[in-house]
Amino acid sequence: MKTKLLLLTGGVLLVAIGIGIGTMINTPRAEAQTQPHSEAEKRILDVIADLGSVGMSVPREDGRLLRLLAESIGAEHIVEIGTFQGYSGLWLALALEGTGGKLTTFEIDPDNAANARRVFEKAGVADRIDIVVGNAHKEIRGLDGPIDMVFIDADKSGYSDYLEKLRPLLRPGGLIVAHNVRYPRPDPDFMDAITTDPALETVFLHMDGAGISVSMKKR
Numbered sequence: 264m265k266t267k268l269l270l271l272t273g274g275v276l277l278v279a280i281g282i283g284i285g286t287m288i289n290t291p292r293a294e295a296q297t298q299p300h301s302e303a304e305k306r307i308l309d310v311i312a313d314l315g316s317v318g319m320s321v322p323r324e325d326g327r328l329l330r331l332l333a334e335s336i337g338a339e340h341i342v343e344i345g346t347f348q349g350y351s352g353l354w355l356a357l358a359l360e361g362t363g364g365k366l367t368t369f370e371i372d373p374d375n376a377a378n379a380r381r382v383f384e385k386a387g388v389a390d391r392i393d394i395v396v397g398n399a400h401k402e403i404r405g406l407d408g409p410i411d412m413v414f415i416d417a418d419k420s421g422y423s424d425y426l427e428k429l430r431p432l433l434r435p436g437g438l439i440v441a442h443n444v445r446y447p448r449p450d451p452d453f454m455d456a457i458t459t460d461p462a463l464e465t466v467f468l469h470m471d472g473a474g475i476s477v478s479m480k481k482r
Contacts, residue, residue, distance in 0.1 A: 297357075303387065304360060307353055307388060308357075310353060311353050314350055314353075320345065320350045320416060322473070324472075325351075325469055325475060326351055328468065328469065328475065329351060329414060330355065330358045332412065334357075339363070341355050341366045341367070342429060343368040343416070344368075344414070344425055346375060346379045346394060350382075351416065352366060352379065367395065368392060369394075369397070369403065371396075371399065376396045400425070406432060408432035408434065409433070411437050413425075413433060414440045415439070419450065420449070422450060423449075426439065426453060426457070430480065436481075437479070439480070440475060440478075441457075441478075443473045445472070446473055446474070457476055462481050464481060465479075
């Protein structure tokens, strides 16, 4: 059986065997800060800093990982399930500054959506972000492909449904990224689907925290 080694930012060494869950070996995290590459990036990073822990939907290191993944694959259309206050959306927007793409983000709570809209406007990225207010299980039926990357961070029991509906719209080579795969864990069917489907290659990252799964749709 072929063993793959993957070292990603944040000081986590992942050993993945086949498409299995893999074994995590924790190493000390390096203290690195995101440096703005342009005035537009600085504006976004300033708003991220202003939000602080109150507006966080994911830890900062998870946000940085989202940006790295999205920009690395040249994502032009990202779909996010669970906007909250817009924190993770800002990290995705950093990637979109480089790719010129757009983010479609779904939020069930109108107050959260309104707060996120103000955050995106303050960061100067509102023109590339479409906030859809409502139940994402229903609203995502209106999406068109291709989608380059999906980020799921909403109701944990609904992860399987999101996967089933969004995967056909994901382009080959695209990514499905899910938050909270360590705690609170999503439904077992989702975990089974991303680790046993031969059409997906899945690795698990930042498992010393809430945990993130990254699944690539094979070409």
